[in-house]
Amino acid sequence: MTEYKAPTNLVWVLGRIYCTGTPEDYKAVHALQDQVSAVPLSSYGKPYKPEPGKVDSAIEMKEPRDQVNAIDAASYFKLFAQLLKTNPPAPDDAAMVAKLAKIGIVPGQDFDAGKLEPAVAKGLAAAPKPAQDKIAVWLKESVVAGDAKLENGWLFFTKTGLYGTSYRQRAMITWYGLGANRPNDAVYPTSEGPDLVKKYSGANRYVMHFNKGELPPVDGFWSLTMYDGNYFFVPNSINRYTVSQRNKFKTNPDGSIDLYIQRQSPGKDREANWLPAPEGGFVLMMRLYWPKEKAPSILDGSWKTPEVKEVT
Secondary structure: OOOOOOOOOOOOOOOOOOOOOOHHHHHHHHHHHOOOOOOOHHHOOOOOOOOOOOOOOOOOOOOHHHHHHOOOHHHHHHHHHHHHOOOOOOHHHHHHHHHHHOOOOOOOOOOOHHHOOHHHHHHHHOOHHHHHHHHHHHHHHHHHHOOEEEEOOEEEEOOOOOOOOOHHHHHHHHHHHOOOOOOOOEEOOEEOOOOOOOOOEOOOEEEEEEOOOOOOOEEEEEEEEEEEOOOOEOOOOOOOOEEEOOOOOOEOOOOOEEEEEEOOOOOHHHHHHEEEOOOOEEEEEEEEEEEOOOOOOOOOOOOOOOOEEEEO
């Protein structure tokens, strides 16, 4: 048995098994999944039946992001202090711990906003919106800071999962995606428009062109996914939300591949390469699982995600 020590009480275990999408491979993958289990150490090697989960019907399950954004500062820091009891700060967090102590947030102790000076309480109450704005704008500022790259209209992060004390970087990744792999495991180039000024719109048509032999270089899997402005899937007539190396693309005479990103079908002869778009704005996200480390590679900049061009 190999032991892994977690520095916090809360952990997130995320397993992936690649599948080619064929019935035969699904069968093989399901057989592997059936062999995976999670049990308390005290029950290892013994029959184990977990307690059934409980759902609190009083909790609203819709629009969780809006609910989180609406939490007031006192409730936020009360929960934060509670979580600090079993998820202690790291030694590198000492400077931030000292700052938090000034407003009564001390690891291992409860937080009581009622004990704050009136001016401090007023400042905290007004903090959520500007704090959220600072997190959101880090999406662009991180490029200047060197935590991200912007190439051909695609933004991707070079320090996901390796945050250290870059708290805004950690918060921004959580704001948009809840969590992320390290770059050597996966890179997620994201594009909101052909350039920094123009945004994608379903009123237009776009093409993403890959030269022959220049599809995303990965040892695992790559895909291109369509999202609406809130990063949710877009319903469409052919129930296609992503295109990937699983697709049998139609190639051009020179061996290159064009992906058609638009609301209406590009024509039956091109639908194999079609990623349907919504009526309004949308966001594109690529996923490069296990990107190659030797050139060409997105990790060292020797491979770049092609730009998405508007078709006139």
